[in-house]
Structure formats: structure tokens, C-alpha cells
Amino acid sequence: MATPGRRRTSTPLWLTANAVGLAVLLVCIFPVYWMISRSTLPNNRIRTKDQTWLPLNPTNDNYGRVLDGDGFRNALTTSLAVTLMTVAVALLFAFLAAVAVSRFRFRGRASFIMTLLLIQMIPAEGLFISQYKMLEGMSLLNSVFGLTLVYVASVLPFTVWTLRGFVDGVPMELEEAAMMDGCSRLRAFFTVTLPLLAPGLVATGLFGFIQAWNEFTLALVVMTDPAKETLPVWLIGFSESRSRGVDWGAIMASSTLITIPVIVFFLIVQRRMVAGLTAGAVKG
Known part of the structure; x- marks a missing residue:
């Protein structure tokens, strides 16, 4: 009977740890994604205040x-x-x-x-x-x-x-x-x-x-x-x-x-x- 209790206790901790790990991963890879995505946009779209998350109509x-x-x-x-x-x-x-x-x-x-x-x-x-x-x-x-x-x-x-x-x-x-x-x-x-x-x-x-x-x-x-x-x-x-x-x-x-x-x-x-x-x- 102790095993289910331990599982119920450890599951929230496991989910929290994975959520924190995922958040750290996103924070680390976001600058890389932003660099690559901005490299495919013209300068006027990079300097604008209205930034887009996805590089629509990319250019080389x-x-x-x-x-x-x-x-x-x-x-x-x-x-x-x-x-x-x-x-x-x-x-x-x-x-x-x-x-x-x-x-x-x-x-x-x-x-x-x-x-x-x-x-x-x-x-x-x-x-x-x-x-x-x-x-x-x-x-x-x-x-x-x-x-x-x-x-x-x-x-x-x-x-x-x-x-x-x-x-x-x-x-x-x-x-x-x-x-x-x-x-x-x-x-x-x-x-x-x-x-x-x-x-x-x-x-x-x-x-x-x-x-x-x-x-x-x-x-x-x-x-x-x-x-x-x-x-x-x-x-x-x-x-x-x-x-x-x-x-x-x-x-x-x-x-x-x-x-x-x-x-x-x-x-x-x-x-x-x-x-x-x-x-x-x-x-x-």
C-alpha cells in the first residue's frame, strides 16, 4: 500500500522537474532560434517594432x-x-x-x-x-x-x-x-x-x-x-x-x-x- 502513496507523491515532483527542465531548454534555445529566423528576414522587418515569431516570406x-x-x-x-x-x-x-x-x-x-x-x-x-x-x-x-x-x-x-x-x-x-x-x-x-x-x-x-x-x-x-x-x-x-x-x-x-x-x-x-x-x- 505504500507504493501507490509514493507514486502519488513523486508524480507532481516529476512533472515539476520536467516543466522546469523544459522551461530552461526553451530559454537556452530561443536566442538560437531568433538568430536563425532573423537571418532570413530583410533589415526593415528586423528593425520594426511589430516582430513576428515565424519568418514568413524568408529571403536569402x-x-x-x-x-x-x-x-x-x-x-x-x-x-x-x-x-x-x-x-x-x-x-x-x-x-x-x-x-x-x-x-x-x-x-x-x-x-x-x-x-x-x-x-x-x-x-x-x-x-x-x-x-x-x-x-x-x-x-x-x-x-x-x-x-x-x-x-x-x-x-x-x-x-x-x-x-x-x-x-x-x-x-x-x-x-x-x-x-x-x-x-x-x-x-x-x-x-x-x-x-x-x-x-x-x-x-x-x-x-x-x-x-x-x-x-x-x-x-x-x-x-x-x-x-x-x-x-x-x-x-x-x-x-x-x-x-x-x-x-x-x-x-x-x-x-x-x-x-x-x-x-x-x-x-x-x-x-x-x-x-x-x-x-x-x-x-x-
């Missing part, structure tokens, strides 16, 4: 203005090159650092970990002048390599700290068992531990990808050549026309196109991403 003129010329393609090429290089280099160095911190005990280990946290607390704007002067002295301004260098420096502390948690979650006993079966320490790590860290590498790489892809201020400082702009910097060009005002239609269309690579990358790695985010949640 906004996308035509965005794709006209080489601006979007050049910015897309620069953003892809910088972002992919940043993720690859940051994961490589962060992986080596995370393994060293997690698997070995050495002098200055605790100080190194605390330094990572302190670096994360430094405002990015406070480093602009020194970063600019450094790149200028190395003749790396307006170069993909130079922007990648500062991106790696900004992404690396978070990447090391995150990967360290994944490495800590893999028991050392697995490597020791492989070494007892005749594997060297290096072979045991690469054949046993590294495959188990793949979800963590993917999850961390996705966060690094999003951070580098959407970064604006560093790219604005480093890439002063219009032909070398990244997508976020190139996007502000539609808001600088004094004669026509802000081209909201082009901004919405550009923002929609900019999100596509992130969505594609997420769809490719989503299974590994979920496994990485839930790694260590259940202990056997």
Missing part, C-alpha cells in the same frame, strides 16, 4: 551579402587554421603536463598546480600590451602562428587542470598489471592508460575548440590586417557602416554560419564527449 539576401567577396572565406580559413592548431598543440602539451603532475612526485609540483590557478585569475586585458610587444619583436603580428601562440598560452592552464583530473581517474594499478605481464612502462601507458584517456582528451579538446573559435579581443589586437581577421573580428564589420546603420540581417546570417563548424565538431565527438564528462561519476 542576408546570406548573399555575407558570402559575397572573399571576406568570409578568408576569415573562415584563418579561424579554422588557428583553432585547429591551438587545440592540437594545447592538448599535446597539456597531456604531457597532466601526466607529469598526476603520475610523478617532484619538487615544485604543488607550486606548479597553484600557478595554473593563478594564471586563470589574471584578466586577459592585462596581458595585451606584453603579448603585442612580444609578437611584434618576433615579427609574428598578423600571422596564424602568432595568434596560435597566444591562444595556446590562454587555453593551456585550463586544459592542464582538466586533463589532470582525467589522468587521476585512471588507476595506476592498470599500468602496473601490464608491466607485470612484460610491458615496459612506456608501452603500458600508451596501450592501457592512453585509450582510457581518449574521452577526456575529446571533452577537453571541445572546450578548447569553443574557446579559441569564439575568442575576440586577442584576435582584434594581434590581427590588424583585414585580410587576416578571424570570424569574430570580421563580424563587427557589419556594425560599422555609418550610412546604412547596423546590418542586423547580415550579422544574424554570419552568426548562424559561424556556429556551423562548432556544431559539426560537436556532432563528430559527441559520444566521446559524453563519456568524458561522465568519467569517474561511477566507481566500481
Whole structure:
């Protein structure tokens, strides 16, 4: 007789939780829907006070203005090159650092970990002048390599700290068992531990990808050549026309196109991403 009572008690809670979850989902996806829907409307309909929920009589003129010329393609090429290089280099160095911190005990280990946290607390704007002067002295301004260098420096502390948690979650006993079966320490790590860290590498790489892809201020400082702009910097060009005002239609269309690579990358790695985010949640 207690079971029906529990069901009657839990049903309202279940409905309330689902209603709250649905409300949060709608709040999160509404800006995306609004961006996509406004990208198919002319500017006079976007600026009007009488907004429509559904984009009736859509047009592709906004996308035509965005794709006209080489601006979007050049910015897309620069953003892809910088972002992919940043993720690859940051994961490589962060992986080596995370393994060293997690698997070995050495002098200055605790100080190194605390330094990572302190670096994360430094405002990015406070480093602009020194970063600019450094790149200028190395003749790396307006170069993909130079922007990648500062991106790696900004992404690396978070990447090391995150990967360290994944490495800590893999028991050392697995490597020791492989070494007892005749594997060297290096072979045991690469054949046993590294495959188990793949979800963590993917999850961390996705966060690094999003951070580098959407970064604006560093790219604005480093890439002063219009032909070398990244997508976020190139996007502000539609808001600088004094004669026509802000081209909201082009901004919405550009923002929609900019999100596509992130969505594609997420769809490719989503299974590994979920496994990485839930790694260590259940202990056997």
C-alpha cells in the first residue's frame, strides 16, 4: 500500500522537474532560434517594432551579402587554421603536463598546480600590451602562428587542470598489471592508460575548440590586417557602416554560419564527449 502513496507523491515532483527542465531548454534555445529566423528576414522587418515569431516570406539576401567577396572565406580559413592548431598543440602539451603532475612526485609540483590557478585569475586585458610587444619583436603580428601562440598560452592552464583530473581517474594499478605481464612502462601507458584517456582528451579538446573559435579581443589586437581577421573580428564589420546603420540581417546570417563548424565538431565527438564528462561519476 505504500507504493501507490509514493507514486502519488513523486508524480507532481516529476512533472515539476520536467516543466522546469523544459522551461530552461526553451530559454537556452530561443536566442538560437531568433538568430536563425532573423537571418532570413530583410533589415526593415528586423528593425520594426511589430516582430513576428515565424519568418514568413524568408529571403536569402542576408546570406548573399555575407558570402559575397572573399571576406568570409578568408576569415573562415584563418579561424579554422588557428583553432585547429591551438587545440592540437594545447592538448599535446597539456597531456604531457597532466601526466607529469598526476603520475610523478617532484619538487615544485604543488607550486606548479597553484600557478595554473593563478594564471586563470589574471584578466586577459592585462596581458595585451606584453603579448603585442612580444609578437611584434618576433615579427609574428598578423600571422596564424602568432595568434596560435597566444591562444595556446590562454587555453593551456585550463586544459592542464582538466586533463589532470582525467589522468587521476585512471588507476595506476592498470599500468602496473601490464608491466607485470612484460610491458615496459612506456608501452603500458600508451596501450592501457592512453585509450582510457581518449574521452577526456575529446571533452577537453571541445572546450578548447569553443574557446579559441569564439575568442575576440586577442584576435582584434594581434590581427590588424583585414585580410587576416578571424570570424569574430570580421563580424563587427557589419556594425560599422555609418550610412546604412547596423546590418542586423547580415550579422544574424554570419552568426548562424559561424556556429556551423562548432556544431559539426560537436556532432563528430559527441559520444566521446559524453563519456568524458561522465568519467569517474561511477566507481566500481
